Amino acid sequence: MFLPAFVRDCRTATRLIERRADAALAPGERLRLWAHLHLCVYCRRYQVQSQLLSRLAPGLAAGPPPVSAELRARWKARIAAASGEVE
Amino acid sequence: MTASPPALLDPPQWPDRYGPELYHYAYRRVHNADAAAELVQEAFLSALAARASFRGEASERSWLFVILKRKLVDFYRQQARQPLAAAPEADPEEEAPGPLFGPDGHWLPAHAPQPWPAADAALEQQELQQILAACQRRLPPRQQLVFARRFVEEISTEEVCQELALSAANFWVLVHRAKLSLRRCLERHWLGTPPPTSAA
Numbered sequence: 001m002f003l004p005a006f007v008r009d010c011r012t013a014t015r016l017i018e019r020r021a022d023a024a025l026a027p028g029e030r031l032r033l034w035a036h037l038h039l040c041v042y043c044r045r046y047q048v049q050s051q052l053l054s055r056l057a058p059g060l061a062a063g064p065p066p067v068s069a070e071l072r073a074r075w076k077a078r079i080a081a082a083s084g085e086v087e
Numbered sequence: 088m089t090a091s092p093p094a095l096l097d098p099p100q101w102p103d104r105y106g107p108e109l110y111h112y113a114y115r116r117v118h119n120a121d122a123a124a125e126l127v128q129e130a131f132l133s134a135l136a137a138r139a140s141f142r143g144e145a146s147e148r149s150w151l152f153v154i155l156k157r158k159l160v161d162f163y164r165q166q167a168r169q170p171l172a173a174a175p176e177a178d179p180e181e182e183a184p185g186p187l188f189g190p191d192g193h194w195l196p197a198h199a200p201q202p203w204p205a206a207d208a209a210l211e212q213q214e215l216q217q218i219l220a221a222c223q224r225r226l227p228p229r230q231q232l233v234f235a236r237r238f239v240e241e242i243s244t245e246e247v248c249q250e251l252a253l254s255a256a257n258f259w260v261l262v263h264r265a266k267l268s269l270r271r272c273l274e275r276h277w278l279g280t281p282p283p284t285s286a287a
Contacts, residue, residue: 005191005192008191008192008193009191009192009193010188010192010193010194011187011188011192012192014263014266014267015259015263018259018262018263018266019259022244023244042194042199042200043200045200045201045202045203046200046270048203049200049203049270049273049274050266050270052203052215053219053238053266053269053270053273054238056212056215056216056219057219057234057238057239058238058239058241059212059216060216060219060220060223060235060239061239061240062220063111064110064111064114064115064120064123065114065120066107067106067107067110071106071110071124072102072103072106074124074128075101075102075106075127075128075131076099076102078128078131078132079098079099079101079102079131079132079135080099082132082135082136083098083099083135
């Protein structure tokens with residue numbers, strides 16, 4: 001095999017893709033990733049799909065379920081019980 | 088310094104006065120209703136036990152928040168200690184989220200990303216989001232937490248690392264694994280059945 005290892009190394013490439021989404025890579029990393037993506041259709045897909053995941057994720061920010069009366073009552077009961085122990 | 092009278096604190100009123108706010112705060116940080124309820128309860132009980140130390144320098148409310156934040160730190164530490172059956176995460180150098188890649192790091196044929204149809208229609212986006220939500224719930228706890236904080240709540244990497252007491256290396260391992268699993272999960276459940284072979 002005459003090709004450098006990074007040509008096959010999708011594990012590293014996908015890791016670099018994630019890091020690059022956050023901050024600039026070191027020049028060597030950038031070059032290796034560029035070359036890898038040039039040659040690897042799977043990692044090009046991965047990159048697009050990972051970006052889609054990032055864009056979809058904020059939509060998952062559902063508010064918390066409302067605090068039910070039962071939950072409040074449970075908290076109060078625990079506080080009352082513990083207050084008894086403290087005093 | 089003399090202690091302010093503990094009368095400043097009104098524990099029986101805490102659940103009504105601060106419960107929802109504390110719960111909301113905790114929920115956004117743990118993304119789990121039961122865990123959030125439990126954390127708020129623990130915060131109340133710790134506050135109660137420590138009420139002699141309340142000096143009235145801060146409001147009752149911010150004092151409770153300080154205690155809740157401590158509980159969250161404990162929670163995160165606990166999560167970090169949890170052995171993970173699904174994927175060994177103890178060693179950040181050990182980069183093997185299941186057998187997605189072969190020994191040379193190349194995608195195994197069964198796991199290589201397939202082309203996805205364009206999902207620009209609003210309906211499809213919504214459907215995708217639902218699948219993504221289900222996939223997220225299936226991640227191991229720490230990956231779920233990191234993904235939720237960084238991508239759902241959009242907190243900066245630095246803040247997430249600090250909050251969850253993670254090294255940058257560990258953070259990236261968790262993000263990488265979470266993304267790999269989510270991508271795979273979405274592909275399986277969105278596209279369904281055997282992946283097409285034609286390029287998009």
